[in-house]
Amino acid sequence: MFTLAALVTLGAIISQRSVALAAGCWRNTACTGPTSAAFPGAWDKYNYSPTSRTVSPASILSANGEFISDYTGPATLKLNGSQLIFDFGYEVAGIVTVSYGGTGTGNLGLAFTEAKNWTGEWSDSSNGSFQPDGYLLANVTTTAEQNYTMPDAKLRGGFRYLTLFSLAATEAFQINILDITVEIAYQPSWSNLRAYQGYFSCSDDLLNRIWYSGAYTLQTNAIPPATGREFPILGGGWMNDQNLDLSSTGDTIYVDGSKRDRTVWPGDLGIAVPSILVSTGDWEGVANTLTVLYNDQQSSGELPFAGPGINIYGSDTYHMATLIGTYDYFLWTNDITWLTTIYPKYKSAMGFITGKIDSTGMLSVTGTNDWGRLTQGGHNTEANMLLYKVLTGASQIATWAGDSASSSTWSSQAATLKAAVNANNYAASVGAFKDDDTDTTLYPEDANSMALVFGAALPQYVQSISQELTKNWIGIGAVAPELPGNLVGFVQSFEIKAHMAARQASRGLELIRRAWGWYINNPYGTASTCIEGYLSDGSFGYRATTGYDNDYSYTSHAHGWGTGPTDALTSYIVGLTVTAPGGSQWNLSPQFGDLTHAEAGFTTPMGQFSASWSTTDGGYTLAWDAPGETEGVLVLPASGTAPTLEVDGQSRALQQGEYNSTAQTVTISGASGSHTVTVTY
Numbered sequence: 001m002f003t004l005a006a007l008v009t010l011g012a013i014i015s016q017r018s019v020a021l022a023a024g025c026w027r028n029t030a031c032t033g034p035t036s037a038a039f040p041g042a043w044d045k046y047n048y049s050p051t052s053r054t055v056s057p058a059s060i061l062s063a064n065g066e067f068i069s070d071y072t073g074p075a076t077l078k079l080n081g082s083q084l085i086f087d088f089g090y091e092v093a094g095i096v097t098v099s100y101g102g103t104g105t106g107n108l109g110l111a112f113t114e115a116k117n118w119t120g121e122w123s124d125s126s127n128g129s130f131q132p133d134g135y136l137l138a139n140v141t142t143t144a145e146q147n148y149t150m151p152d153a154k155l156r157g158g159f160r161y162l163t164l165f166s167l168a169a170t171e172a173f174q175i176n177i178l179d180i181t182v183e184i185a186y187q188p189s190w191s192n193l194r195a196y197q198g199y200f201s202c203s204d205d206l207l208n209r210i211w212y213s214g215a216y217t218l219q220t221n222a223i224p225p226a227t228g229r230e231f232p233i234l235g236g237g238w239m240n241d242q243n244l245d246l247s248s249t250g251d252t253i254y255v256d257g258s259k260r261d262r263t264v265w266p267g268d269l270g271i272a273v274p275s276i277l278v279s280t281g282d283w284e285g286v287a288n289t290l291t292v293l294y295n296d297q298q299s300s301g302e303l304p305f306a307g308p309g310i311n312i313y314g315s316d317t318y319h320m321a322t323l324i325g326t327y328d329y330f331l332w333t334n335d336i337t338w339l340t341t342i343y344p345k346y347k348s349a350m351g352f353i354t355g356k357i358d359s360t361g362m363l364s365v366t367g368t369n370d371w372g373r374l375t376q377g378g379h380n381t382e383a384n385m386l387l388y389k390v391l392t393g394a395s396q397i398a399t400w401a402g403d404s405a406s407s408s409t410w411s412s413q414a415a416t417l418k419a420a421v422n423a424n425n426y427a428a429s430v431g432a433f434k435d436d437d438t439d440t441t442l443y444p445e446d447a448n449s450m451a452l453v454f455g456a457a458l459p460q461y462v463q464s465i466s467q468e469l470t471k472n473w474i475g476i477g478a479v480a481p482e483l484p485g486n487l488v489g490f491v492q493s494f495e496i497k498a499h500m501a502a503r504q505a506s507r508g509l510e511l512i513r514r515a516w517g518w519y520i521n522n523p524y525g526t527a528s529t530c531i532e533g534y535l536s537d538g539s540f541g542y543r544a545t546t547g548y549d550n551d552y553s554y555t556s557h558a559h560g561w562g563t564g565p566t567d568a569l570t571s572y573i574v575g576l577t578v579t580a581p582g583g584s585q586w587n588l589s590p591q592f593g594d595l596t597h598a599e600a601g602f603t604t605p606m607g608q609f610s611a612s613w614s615t616t617d618g619g620y621t622l623a624w625d626a627p628g629e630t631e632g633v634l635v636l637p638a639s640g641t642a643p644t645l646e647v648d649g650q651s652r653a654l655q656q657g658e659y660n661s662t663a664q665t666v667t668i669s670g671a672s673g674s675h676t677v678t679v680t681y
């Protein structure tokens with residue numbers, strides 16, 4: 001509590017130095033990003049991104065985490081070992097400057113953490129040694145005012161809490177904290193960090209917060225290429241001055257996490273890219289990231305498991321994730337110049353992976369590195385689902401690149417693979433896919449979710465797979481059987497989309513609320529980003545016993561692979577998706593779940609697309625707005641009997657074949673421009 005007594009005893013009042021709210025890009029980065037939001041509206045209040053590239057804390061906490069005052073407020077460190085915690089209230093990242101006055105000789109210590117659990121003199125872990133990163137020290141002598149700015153190489157990639165502490169040998173030592181600022185490093189080419197090119201809003205406030213936490217997480221993963229993590233670090237502490245550009249020329253690169261690993265991990269892009277495209281709309285950053293991965297290709301055609309900084313190979317699944325990202329990017333942008341440049345490398349990468357298809361028609365995995373699941377190799381189902389998605393996308397990409405021979409090869413390989421994986425890897429007695437064609441004990445979350453998201457499961461298996469997946473649910477999300485005891489941002493992101501792909505919207509929304517709702521409302525988390533993973537006991541120690549050396553503070557709290565709800569809410573709940581390059585064709589297929597209203601918009605190089613629905617007594621109203629030169633397909637939810645329709649206020653009779661009583665949908669074409677359809681059941 002804030003009391004007058006505390007005010008008096010704590011001494012100096014932090015000066016009210018006003019930080020100019022000047023817009024600005026990171027250092028000397030060219031300001032090529034958008035300057036204003038494409039869809040301004042009431043939903044901007046959910047946007048976590050700051051109004052300025054220079055930010056200060058929101059409140060001051062005692063060493064044991066209790067609220068002392070809002071920032072600015074009195075902040076004095078005395079003698080040896082006294083601490084104050086500065087809480088920004090949300091995830092920030094960059095270079096810290098502390099202005100202070102001092103009496104005596106000693107040190108000012110700075111330590112950083114995303115989760116409240118690791119406030120104190122030791123930063124949370126990021127350097128890869130699975131030990132606390134330690135702290136930075138400023139040398140303090142008697143001064144009225146002095147500034148300490150951390151070295152650029154010590155840039156801190158993600159934190160919510162900054163602990164300041166005093167170290168002194170002498171009795172009289174005192175530091176008065178006058179001001180603290182962070183120069184934000186992420187989303188480097190944007191002068192206005194809130195200039196999102198997409199938006200979302202619905203009747204559930206929690207889902208709105210979660211959508212924006214995904215968008216904000218992705219901004220914190222969009223880093224200046226020269227601020228990657230050094231690997232391995234020599235000596236103590238941490239270093240974020242590794243150049244990741246690998247001859248690419250863009251100003252932004254997407255790494256897996258804000259605090260760590262600050263390296264491009266392609267698998268993570270499988271969730272991150274679709275969520276970036278529907279929210280911030282930073283497709284230039286996506287293109288640059290993919291270019292870096294192609295620049296890291298080996299002569300065999302193999303693409304990396306982790307990009308520059310780490311540069312490791314041997315992952316068939318992450319190899320395929322880059323190919324899927326290529327499809328997602330081109331579908332969104334129709335960037336034919338980029339595709340033409342990349343296509344020879346893409347084709348070589350396709351040769352590398354299709355060369356591992358054996359006589360069964362399935363992929364036999366030999367590059368067994370993967371996202372963290374305990375097993376990989378052979379006719380693994382997850383890998384085969386990824387290859388199905390790769391092949392169906394590649395068949396389209398080849399058509400767009402004018403390579404019809406490859407297109408037909410890849411589409412027939414896709415058909416063969418789909419038949420084989422359903423015949424060999426599906427356990428009819430259980431109603432779900434096995435981990436591979438021989439396993440009889442494991443029904444993994446990743447493979448079964450991907451089977452639905454990628455349309456690889458036979459139609460008659462879809463409902464049972466969605467039902468089976470719910471057997472892994474606990475109060476705070478879905479435990480992954482392939483990584484026991486862990487709830488994984490990446491895999492849960494696929495699972496929510498899987499239920500929605502099965503048109504089980506309520507199930508998908510329920511899992512979002514359990515998992516992402518748990519995190520965003522957790523008083524120990526960032527309250528603004530999506531976590532990498534956590535344990536079924538509700539602790540943050542993702543993979544503690546399977547790779548992270550029992551270091552609970554190593555977990556990343558702002559991880560792009562955990563941002564699935566952002567794409568899911570736009571693409572499946574509002575239901576607006578791009579289906580031909582650049583958005584020349586689109587699909588609007590809403591699902592309501594338990595919501596009464598939802599709307600979303602996004603931008604492609606062709607312009608702005610948006611859609612909105614509200615349920616009514618006995619039906620709903622659906623509106624959309626799409627650029628000219630585009631055409632859409634509307635898939636309208638109905639009930640067991642044919643509904644009545646009004647389009648732009650005019651009654652529209654249903655034609656033969658438009659109403660499907662099995663699917664309980666009406667499918668009609670949707671014109672470009674702004675229109676409304678009213679559906680009465």
Ligand SMILES: *[C@@H]1O[C@H](CO)[C@@H](O)[C@H](O)[C@H]1NC(C)=O
Nearest residue numbers: 080081082121166167168169
């Ligand atoms: C000063 O505090 C630090 C950290 O709290 C502690 O490790 C150290 O032993 C203390 N030094 C003295 C001289 O008390």
Ligand SMILES: *[C@@H]1O[C@H](CO)[C@@H](O)[C@H](O)[C@H]1NC(C)=O
Nearest residue numbers: 107136137138139140148151
């Ligand atoms: C603080 O002083 C020590 C000892 O002189 C020196 O090694 C160190 O580089 C100084 N630190 C800073 C941040 O200036």
Ligand SMILES: *[C@@H]1O[C@H](CO)[C@@H](O)[C@H](O)[C@H]1NC(C)=O
Nearest residue numbers: 017097098099145146147148
């Ligand atoms: C410390 O930094 C602030 C903000 O940039 C600046 O206004 C002030 O003059 C600096 N103080 C010193 C002593 O350099």
Ligand SMILES: *[C@@H]1O[C@H](CO)[C@@H](O)[C@H](O)[C@H]1NC(C)=O
Nearest residue numbers: 127129133134233235236237
């Ligand atoms: C990471 O930081 C810790 C604590 O300073 C240090 O002991 C360790 O050597 C560093 N890790 C690496 C890989 O250098």
Ligand SMILES: *[C@@H]1O[C@H](CO)[C@@H](O)[C@H](O)[C@H]1NC(C)=O
Nearest residue numbers: 116117524538539540541552
């Ligand atoms: C964080 O610390 C709090 C307080 O000690 C504890 O209750 C909680 O379980 C910890 N949370 C996680 C997720 O580790």
Ligand SMILES: *[C@@H]1O[C@H](CO)[C@@H](O)[C@H](O)[C@H]1NC(C)=O
Nearest residue numbers: 459657659660661662663664
């Ligand atoms: C109707 O929907 C069902 C279920 O989605 C689908 O299998 C079937 O092919 C559809 N019928 C037509 C004529 O499109």
